[in-house]
Amino acid sequence: MKKQLNPRHAALSLAIVVFIAAFILSILSAVTIGAVRVSFSDVYRIVLYQVTFGQLKIGEEAFLSSGTMYEIIWNLRMPRVLMGAVIGVLLAMCGVVMQAAVQNPLADPYILGISSGASLGATFSIMIGASAVFTGVLAAMGTAFWAFIGAFGAMALVMLLAHMGGGRMTSAKLVLAGCVVGSLCSAFTNVLIYVGKDAENMKTVTYWLLGSMVSARWPKLLLPGVCAVLGLLFFLTQLRTLNTLLLGDEAAMTLGVNLTKWRMVYMIITSLLSAVAVCTCGIVGFVGLMIPHIVRGFTGSDHRFLLPIASFAGGIFLIWADVIARVLIQNTEIPLGVITSAIGAPIFVYMMIRKSYGFGGND
Amino acid sequence: MTIETKDVSVTLSHKEIVKKASLRVKEKEFVGLLGPNGSGKTTLLKSIYRVLKPSGGVVLLDGNDISAMSYRDTARRIGVVSQFNNLSFDFTVQDMVLMGRAPHKKAFDRDTEEDYRIADEALRRVDMLDFKDRSFLTLSGGEKQRIILARALAQQVETLILDEPTNHLDIKYQIQIMDVVKSLGVGVLAALHDLNLTLMYCTYVYVLKNGSIIAEGYTDDIITEELIRNVYEVECSVARNPVSGKLNVTFFSKLREEMQ
Numbered sequence: 096m097k098k099q100l101n102p103r104h105a106a107l108s109l110a111i112v113v114f115i116a117a118f119i120l121s122i123l124s125a126v127t128i129g130a131v132r133v134s135f136s137d138v139y140r141i142v143l144y145q146v147t148f149g150q151l152k153i154g155e156e157a158f159l160s161s162g163t164m165y166e167i168i169w170n171l172r173m174p175r176v177l178m179g180a181v182i183g184v185l186l187a188m189c190g191v192v193m194q195a196a197v198q199n200p201l202a203d204p205y206i207l208g209i210s211s212g213a214s215l216g217a218t219f220s221i222m223i224g225a226s227a228v229f230t231g232v233l234a235a236m237g238t239a240f241w242a243f244i245g246a247f248g249a250m251a252l253v254m255l256l257a258h259m260g261g262g263r264m265t266s267a268k269l270v271l272a273g274c275v276v277g278s279l280c281s282a283f284t285n286v287l288i289y290v291g292k293d294a295e296n297m298k299t300v301t302y303w304l305l306g307s308m309v310s311a312r313w314p315k316l317l318l319p320g321v322c323a324v325l326g327l328l329f330f331l332t333q334l335r336t337l338n339t340l341l342l343g344d345e346a347a348m349t350l351g352v353n354l355t356k357w358r359m360v361y362m363i364i365t366s367l368l369s370a371v372a373v374c375t376c377g378i379v380g381f382v383g384l385m386i387p388h389i390v391r392g393f394t395g396s397d398h399r400f401l402l403p404i405a406s407f408a409g410g411i412f413l414i415w416a417d418v419i420a421r422v423l424i425q426n427t428e429i430p431l432g433v434i435t436s437a438i439g440a441p442i443f444v445y446m447m448i449r450k451s452y453g454f455g456g457n458d
Numbered sequence: 459m460t461i462e463t464k465d466v467s468v469t470l471s472h473k474e475i476v477k478k479a480s481l482r483v484k485e486k487e488f489v490g491l492l493g494p495n496g497s498g499k500t501t502l503l504k505s506i507y508r509v510l511k512p513s514g515g516v517v518l519l520d521g522n523d524i525s526a527m528s529y530r531d532t533a534r535r536i537g538v539v540s541q542f543n544n545l546s547f548d549f550t551v552q553d554m555v556l557m558g559r560a561p562h563k564k565a566f567d568r569d570t571e572e573d574y575r576i577a578d579e580a581l582r583r584v585d586m587l588d589f590k591d592r593s594f595l596t597l598s599g600g601e602k603q604r605i606i607l608a609r610a611l612a613q614q615v616e617t618l619i620l621d622e623p624t625n626h627l628d629i630k631y632q633i634q635i636m637d638v639v640k641s642l643g644v645g646v647l648a649a650l651h652d653l654n655l656t657l658m659y660c661t662y663v664y665v666l667k668n669g670s671i672i673a674e675g676y677t678d679d680i681i682t683e684e685l686i687r688n689v690y691e692v693e694c695s696v697a698r699n700p701v702s703g704k705l706n707v708t709f710f711s712k713l714r715e716e717m718q
Contacts, residue, residue, distance in 0.1 A: 351533030351561035396547040
């Protein structure tokens with residue numbers, strides 16, 4: 096191995112390895128936990144049989160590839176745990192990149208209006224129903240599609256507003272535009288809920304707005320999974336530019352970064368990625384904001400360490416938050432957004448009062 | 459390398475801040491840019507280091523239009539120390555200086571031993587090597603300024619643009635920073651407030667007033683009592699200091715008579 100030039104970097108490199116290991120371990124152990132008690136050996140026999148495409152057969156084939164246990168472990172729990180992992184990675188990664196792109200430590204899909212746009216789209220689909228307004232292909236599209244359209248529309252509007260009035264797209268303009276679009280979308284969402292008045296639909300909307308992994312199945316996992324992997328690979332090539340962006344518009348430009356171009360690229364990619372996350376699982380708050388913050392408190396702002404560690408930490412966090420959502424109250428699912436906020440808020444406050452970590456500025 | 463502006467105008471919110479300014483920094487020349495607050499010094503500099511787009515005219519690097527170059531290319535040739543360096547995110551001093559190496563790096567390049575050596579050397583030059591593991595946000599204004607200079611040094615550029623580099627600094631570090639810059643032997647374009655520092659270090663000066671260059675020439679010829687009265691509206695005496703042999707400006711208070 097090459098000589099490490101900086102002992103702090105050596106420690107942080109080790110931390111990356113530890114987090115990847117913890118990420119994998121979390122997936123493997125979270126599968127064993129759930130409302131239905133299944134023994135470890137049963138769980139792993141089924142998982143082993145499936146991941147080796149039937150090569151590793153311990154026990155009867157009928158048990159390993161069909162029946163209730165198989166359904167619970169392989170078709171319900173496994174995709175659900177993986178969904179938590181994937182969505183966590185997506186949200187935390189988007190948080191990190193957005194915070195760098197707008198040079199604001201408070202940026203996340205919420206602040207930039209993307210989640211609100213997704214909510215509006217989903218609410219429209221649930222309360223009004225696409226078939227009431229559109230015909231043909233559009234009428235057949237489900238909630239996830241409309242959530243994605245909402246998120247994408249909100250993002251486009253934010254970009255447009257930030258561009259208006261000429262001049263460069265500054266971070267202040269982006270954040271303000273995000274707030275404006277966010278409140279606008281929330282207002283329309285509330286109108287739809289109010290006008291809809293259907294109690295059953297209202298429950299569905301609320302459930303969606305609070306986020307959940309209940310509907311996770313293998314086919315649904317494909318899109319966010321591919322997005323998470325590609326997104327992570329792409330941003331791993333951008334670490335130096337991301338670092339430079341944190342220095343501010345002017346410094347970034349004088350250090351050779353075409354700020355306008357890269358900020359636009361990052362915003363579009365993270366908006367798309369978070370739109371995918373939100374339209375798959377509803378709104379899971381706090382992950383995109385909090386995980387990057389907490390990790391930054393330990394690693395510092397250097398994206399070479401922050402980005403990979405925060406991404407995997409996001410995955411780990413959401414896996415376990417979802418486990419809690421599944422098992423905390425027997426026979427009841429607690430909305431995931433409630434869990435993430437309930438865990439996140441106190442940790443966030445702790446980080447805030449910890450003296451060694453400021454939110455920037457000269458405190 | 460020479461930097462040249464030809465009839466550069468900059469308009470901000472419909473107001474023309476810089477009007478047809480033409481200046482030239484020859485290879486290894488230390489050029490001062492003078493002018494009162496609001497005369498357009500910073501704006502002109504920003505149009506040279508590409509944060510602002512000129513509304514008219516061109517900026518040339520060795521005769522080539524700078525707007526046709528990539529930002530990376532310009533960053534390898536021009537280093538900037540500007541006035542405002544507010545950060546919302548924290549970095550260690552060493553990481554901060556290492557970022558000066560960014561324009562020389564490709565996406566997957568790691569920081570090499572050479573980069574660390576260059577960063578250490580830059581920190582040593584500004585007398586901040588002992589601070590290398592400190593967090594940047596905990597530094598004082600003057601210390602930050604010196605780190606930003608170190609970052610520009612680590613960029614290893616042929617030209618430095620300095621926007622009031624001695625702001626926030628006590629006299630020791632004012633002289634230290636100017637000495638460091640002078641000793642690099644690179645081309646320098648510096649907006650300065652302090653006329654005595656200008657006389658000490660700059661060989662050539664341009665004077666901006668209301669966005670137009672109203673005087674240019676060798677420093678000793680340009681900084682005269684008359685020009686200072688005209689540009690800064692202050693009375694003074696410009697005389698050669700017998701000890702340093704340099705010209706020296708002494709300002710007079712408007713209350714001079716009453717005080718005597």
